[in-house]
C-alpha cells in the first residue's frame with residue numbers, strides 16, 4: 001500500500017452491521033459513513049452498546065459488514081478474500097488493546113518486533129529507533145514484561161503497533177487498565193506518533209480527558225454517528241456528552 005497513500009486512511013460508506021436474524025436481530029451499525037483522515041488522531045465515543053467496537057472492527061477488517069463498503073487506504077476491504085484480508089491487516093493495521101497482550105518470555109524489543117518477525121519482515125532500523133525513542137523505551141528494551149510497570153508494558157504495545165509503520169493504528173480503550181498518570185503518558189505517546197511520526201490513530205474511549213488528546217471526536221448512538229467534533233477539549237466533550245441522553249438523542 002505504501003506508495004499509493006491517500007489523504008484518507010480509512011473510509012466507511014453506508015456501513016450496516018447486523019447480528020442475528022428475525023426477532024433477535026441487533027443492528028450494531030445503522031448506515032455509518034465516515035472518512036478517517038490520514039495523519040490525524042480520531043476518538044470514537046458513545047454510550048455502551050452504541051457500536052463503537054463494531055465500527056472499529058469493521059474499519060480494521062476484523063469483522064465483515066452486512067451492507068456498505070470499507071476501505072483501508074486505497075484498498076477496498078469489503079469483498080477481500082481471507083488470505084488477502086489477513087495480509088492487509090498484518091501489513092496495514094496496528095492494534096493497541098486495553099490488556100497489553102505481551103509475551104512474557106520475550107523482552108521488550110522482541111515483543112515490539114514479534115509481528116514483523118512472524119511476517120518475515122525486517123524492521124526498518126531507523127524507524128524502530130524513532131518509535132522506541134518516541135515511547136521512551138530506549139533503556140528498557142532488554143526487560144521482560146514482568147519487569148515493567150503497566151504503563152511501560154502499554155508503551156511496548158504502542159511501539160509494537162507502530163513498528164511496522166502501519167497505515168492506521170486502532171486503540172480499544174488503550175488506557176483502560178492504567179492509572180491516570182500512566183494513561184496520560186500513553187495518550188501523549190499516541191499524540192506524538194501522529195504529530196512527529198505522521199501516523200494515523202483511531203481510539204475508542206469513554207473518557208473525555210482521553211478524547212481531548214484527539215483532533216476529532218466521533219459520537220455514536222444507536223449505531224449512527226450523531227456528532228463530529230473538531231479540536232475537542234475535555235470540557236467541550238463533557239458538555240456534548242451531557243447534551244445527549246443515554247440513547248444519543250439531544251436531551
Ligand code: ADP
Pocket residue numbers: 019020026027028046047048049050051052053054055
Ligand atoms: P460499544 O462498543 O459501543 O459498547 P458494540 O459495538 O460492542 O458497542 O455493540 C453494539 C451492539 O451490537 C450492542 O447492542 C451489542 O450487544 C451488539 N453486538 C456486538 N457484538 C455482537 C455479537 N457478536 N453478537 C450479537 N450482538 C452483538
